Amino acid sequence: MVTNDRTTSDITKRIFREVARLTWNGELESKKEFLPETIIPGPLPQFRCCIYREREIIRQRVRLARGQCPGKNDTANIVQVIPAACDDCAISSYSVTDNCHGCLGHACYESCRFGAVSIVRDHGRIRAHIDPQKCRECGMCAKNCPYQVIVHQVRPCKQACPVGAITMDEETGLCQIDESKCIQCGHCIHACPFGALGAKTFLVDVIHMILAGRKVYAMVAPAVEGQFGPDITPDSWRVALKKAGFADMIEVALGGDLTAAAEADEWAEAFEHGEKKTTSCCPAFVNMIRKHFPTLSENISTTVSPMCAVSRMIKEQEPDAVTVFIGPCQAKKSEALDITINNNADYVLTFDEAVEMLRGKGIELEPAEDYTQQGSTYGKRFGNSAGVTAAVLQCLKEQEIDASALSVKVCNGAVECKNALTLMKLGKLPENFMEGMICEGGCVSGPSRQKALNELKRDRDAMIGRADGRGVHENLKLMNVEQVPMHRD
Amino acid sequence: MLNVSICVGSACHMKGSREVIAKLKDLVKMHQLEGKVLLNGSFCTGNCQHAVCVVIDDTVYSVRPETAEAFFNNEILARVS
Numbered sequence: 065m066v067t068n069d070r071t072t073s074d075i076t077k078r079i080f081r082e083v084a085r086l087t088w089n090g091e092l093e094s095k096k097e098f099l100p101e102t103i104i105p106g107p108l109p110q111f112r113c114c115i116y117r118e119r120e121i122i123r124q125r126v127r128l129a130r131g132q133c134p135g136k137n138d139t140a141n142i143v144q145v146i147p148a149a150c151d152d153c154a155i156s157s158y159s160v161t162d163n164c165h166g167c168l169g170h171a172c173y174e175s176c177r178f179g180a181v182s183i184v185r186d187h188g189r190i191r192a193h194i195d196p197q198k199c200r201e202c203g204m205c206a207k208n209c210p211y212q213v214i215v216h217q218v219r220p221c222k223q224a225c226p227v228g229a230i231t232m233d234e235e236t237g238l239c240q241i242d243e244s245k246c247i248q249c250g251h252c253i254h255a256c257p258f259g260a261l262g263a264k265t266f267l268v269d270v271i272h273m274i275l276a277g278r279k280v281y282a283m284v285a286p287a288v289e290g291q292f293g294p295d296i297t298p299d300s301w302r303v304a305l306k307k308a309g310f311a312d313m314i315e316v317a318l319g320g321d322l323t324a325a326a327e328a329d330e331w332a333e334a335f336e337h338g339e340k341k342t343t344s345c346c347p348a349f350v351n352m353i354r355k356h357f358p359t360l361s362e363n364i365s366t367t368v369s370p371m372c373a374v375s376r377m378i379k380e381q382e383p384d385a386v387t388v389f390i391g392p393c394q395a396k397k398s399e400a401l402d403i404t405i406n407n408n409a410d411y412v413l414t415f416d417e418a419v420e421m422l423r424g425k426g427i428e429l430e431p432a433e434d435y436t437q438q439g440s441t442y443g444k445r446f447g448n449s450a451g452v453t454a455a456v457l458q459c460l461k462e463q464e465i466d467a468s469a470l471s472v473k474v475c476n477g478a479v480e481c482k483n484a485l486t487l488m489k490l491g492k493l494p495e496n497f498m499e500g501m502i503c504e505g506g507c508v509s510g511p512s513r514q515k516a517l518n519e520l521k522r523d524r525d526a527m528i529g530r531a532d533g534r535g536v537h538e539n540l541k542l543m544n545v546e547q548v549p550m551h552r553d
Numbered sequence: 554m555l556n557v558s559i560c561v562g563s564a565c566h567m568k569g570s571r572e573v574i575a576k577l578k579d580l581v582k583m584h585q586l587e588g589k590v591l592l593n594g595s596f597c598t599g600n601c602q603h604a605v606c607v608v609i610d611d612t613v614y615s616v617r618p619e620t621a622e623a624f625f626n627n628e629i630l631a632r633v634s
Contacts (some may be wrong), residue, residue, distance in 0.1 A: 131562060131596035140593065142596075188613055264596050268563065268597075269561075269563035270563075272563035273563050273566070276567060293572065386566070400561075401561065401593060401594035401595065402594070403592055404578075404592070410571075445565065447624070
């Protein structure tokens with residue numbers, strides 16, 4: 065997988081591992097201040113101007129790994145800017161490249177309504193120039209240039225943000241997140257080539273709970289299958305997590321089945337009343353509706369997410385259990401912090417955080433001998449775009465409800481979500497229901513994915529192919545979980 | 554809207570943050586303040602010695618399940634009524 069952040073992502077993982085190791089050993093408080101020196105021994109800097117800046121970045125990253133804000137401003141957002149790491153990349157949005165022919169057409173000059181384009185003589189050559197102070201970024205010059213020599217550059221973080229939450233501080237040039245707009249999708253984190261964005265983690269909390277002797281249950285997302293190669297199955301995770309002290313691991317694919325069954329009932333009822341509904345399992349999508357389309361909040365289905373369904377199932381049996389979701393998602397952390405939902409996951413770890421938490425204790429994911437199936441193939445496909453819809457339609461079919469008149473708009477990625485929500489807000493969405501996933505391809509392409517969609521497809525299909533063809537309700541009966549409360553309250 | 558953040562970090566969890574949350578939720582419902590008070594979970598604020606930490610307007614309060622009702626009356630109700 066080609067990513068923007070190979071090096072910084074390796075450093076981040078190393079920090080998770082070191083923080084986890086110290087926490088497992090009960091030495092975090094006494095030794096955390098030496099982590100910057102351990103990780104950046106010097107004497108020469110490797111990436112930045114000096115080792116002192118490199119160490120400051122590590123210090124700020126360690127704070128994030130411990131669930132705290134990197135700087136002194138304490139804010140509630142999960143995604144945070146690491147100020148020491150931000151390069152304040154000076155990008156003036158539209159600029160003329162060296163390929164300018166200095167033609168006589170001057171379409172760029174003619175098309176600019178703000179007087180930002182001038183034709184200048186530069187080292188003897190005639191060429192166009194854009195004054196960044198006057199440019200309003202309308203893009204007309206680039207559109208009209210016959211040679212396409214005017215480029216549009218956007219900071220990678222800003223470009224990755226689907227909701228326009230990223231701006232630059234006018235004085236310092238540092239990246240800023242408008243927390244009233246941020247939907248915690250985490251797309252910016254891996255877009256920044258300097259690794260200047262990160263997310264708070266629950267690493268230390270999860271380890272403390274295990275060390276305190278609490279019964280901690282892991283719940284691994286259906287997006288896991290195929291992420292770690294053909295041999296690392298959900299059973300591999302169960303073995304490794306139990307070795308680390310977890311009581312057990314339940315596949316969230318089972319939650320997918322629970323959610324699909326409840327969602328099918330909700331959709332059937334809404335359809336009867338002519339109401340439109342959206343799915344509720346992608347937390348970044350739910351955040352998008354609440355923050356950017358608040359008038360549609362009532363349209364979010366009240367069925368809880370697969371993560372919450374499994375957490376409730378565990379807590380129904382053991383009220384004191386601590387539940388930890390492990391998946392590719394950052395936004396799930398915001399769902400866990402939404403305490404209006406009863407008995408949801410207590411903590412959330414990304415795949416990267418969970419793998420390094422295990423490594424901090426010397427445990428690796430290994431091929432497992434056993435094969436356990438806890439979800440139907442429909443529940444397992446919840447992590448793919450269109451997977452939720454397929455599972456819900458399957459449930460309607462199993463209940464012999466005629467769904468032929470029912471139509472669903474499957475929105476794959478933030479842009480499609482935004483477009484469909486805009487139509488819905490205007491009352492112009494033709495479909496009855498909407499499946500929204502903010503990551504393109506679904507959860508399998510979440511910010512903590514281990515592979516690109518095309519790289520993992522074969523392994524994922526093969527792994528899910530091992531599961532038998534049981535239906536959703538059949539699986540719920542087999543797993544004896546038909547009594548889980550499935551609605552938000 | 555009054556934002557009330559209750560820490561769900563491990564130290565606060567072990568001192569009963571889930572019980573504090575449940576009590577505050579019931580009290581908010583009882584006083585019909587759903588539109589005026591927003592209860593949030595929060596990451597560890599680093600004030601673990603005061604667990605359970607509840608933050609209103611940058612002030613950290615130390616609340617226990619048994620003091621949750623008094624806290625609600627003194628700090629939340631007083632602010633919104």
